[in-house]
Amino acid sequence: MSSEEQLADWRALALRVEEAVGRAVIGQAPVIRLINVALFARGHVLLEGDVGVGKTTILRAFSRAVGGDFERVEGTVDLLPGDLIYHTYVDADGKPRIEPGPLLRHRERLVTFFFNEINRARPQVQSLLLRAMAERSVTAFNEEYHFPHMTVFADRNRVEKEETFELASAARDRFMFELRMPTPTDYETRRALVFDPAFHDVDALLESVGAEILPWQELNRMAGAIQRHVRASEALERYVVDLWDATRTPARFGIALDGVDMERLILAGASPRGIMALTRAARVVAWLSGRDHLTPEDIRAVVPSALGHRIFFTPVYEMRRAQLADALIEQILDRVATPR
Numbered sequence: 001m002s003s004e005e006q007l008a009d010w011r012a013l014a015l016r017v018e019e020a021v022g023r024a025v026i027g028q029a030p031v032i033r034l035i036n037v038a039l040f041a042r043g044h045v046l047l048e049g050d051v052g053v054g055k056t057t058i059l060r061a062f063s064r065a066v067g068g069d070f071e072r073v074e075g076t077v078d079l080l081p082g083d084l085i086y087h088t089y090v091d092a093d094g095k096p097r098i099e100p101g102p103l104l105r106h107r108e109r110l111v112t113f114f115f116n117e118i119n120r121a122r123p124q125v126q127s128l129l130l131r132a133m134a135e136r137s138v139t140a141f142n143e144e145y146h147f148p149h150m151t152v153f154a155d156r157n158r159v160e161k162e163e164t165f166e167l168a169s170a171a172r173d174r175f176m177f178e179l180r181m182p183t184p185t186d187y188e189t190r191r192a193l194v195f196d197p198a199f200h201d202v203d204a205l206l207e208s209v210g211a212e213i214l215p216w217q218e219l220n221r222m223a224g225a226i227q228r229h230v231r232a233s234e235a236l237e238r239y240v241v242d243l244w245d246a247t248r249t250p251a252r253f254g255i256a257l258d259g260v261d262m263e264r265l266i267l268a269g270a271s272p273r274g275i276m277a278l279t280r281a282a283r284v285v286a287w288l289s290g291r292d293h294l295t296p297e298d299i300r301a302v303v304p305s306a307l308g309h310r311i312f313f314t315p316v317y318e319m320r321r322a323q324l325a326d327a328l329i330e331q332i333l334d335r336v337a338t339p340r
């Protein structure tokens with residue numbers, strides 16, 4: 001079978017995963033698509049959303065459809081780095097025992113790792129997770145443990161502020177996407193969620209999702225094939241570099257925000273890692289659309305999720321991040337010349 005035929009077969013499987021998750025989690029099609037993009041671009045995802053909006057359900061649905069093992073950790077102020085590696089207990093005979101913790105117990109079968117309320121965990125715990133995300137491995141008990149297929153998902157508690165530790169800029173940069181999972185607004189979706197009993201039993205709902213739709217052991221290999229398969233024109237390459245420059249010096253592109261001194265707004269623009277993540281994700285968008293070349297629309301589809309959390313404002317403006325980041329990204333997409 002040729003590489004193009006393999007990619008076509010995998011595209012059909014990727015769309016089946018999307019369809020299966022979409023039947024279990026309704027009203028979240030854009031989020032489902034971008035999580036799928038991150039999986040095939042091999043990137044980690046930071047989720048935001050109200051309590052009870054279905055973040056865990058959507059990840060469990062993806063985990064079932066993709067296959068491999070799922071692990072969930074609750075962020076708490078008393079969680080220690082070692083708690084991710086091992087846990088100790090006294091057995092029935094009164095002897096102390098040590099068993100692998102959530103990062104180690106699945107070894108190479110670990111595919112979906114969900115860190116709930118990551119900003120409740122101390123910086124030392126966050127740092128360990130960042131290393132695992134970057135290297136997909138940790139060292140423990142004089143042995144190196146590898147998780148080559150792992151995708152990390154985390155969410156932040158955006159309500160309570162006490163006993164929370166905000167993610168550092170370097171930590172946020174490790175996530176390919178920062179996705180907002182909104183509460184559905186259309187009437188039919190809201191009616192179904194409230195009155196259809198099928199959505200009240202999460203375990204039964206997840207059973208309806210097809211299991212191991214694709215061979216998850218091949219994700220890394222196929223992700224590499226997608227990146228080699230989808231081409232970018234010289235004009236498109238110039239466009240991406242211009243977008244990058246606009247995150248660093250927006251005033252040079254005629255970008256202005258009401259009540260903002262644009263010369264004092266930006267502390268740091270998107271990192272090289274961020275722009276590489278943007279391009280990887282855009283190539284997956286093109287592939288899912290059945291194309292072997294990038295278009296500006298592929299890039300624009302992932303800019304808000306890939307770059308919004310990677311632009312850092314000076315302290316005087318950082319408190320208004322939620323408002324300013326969205327407005328800045330919108331202006332960047334409007335002002336930077338799009339290739340024809």
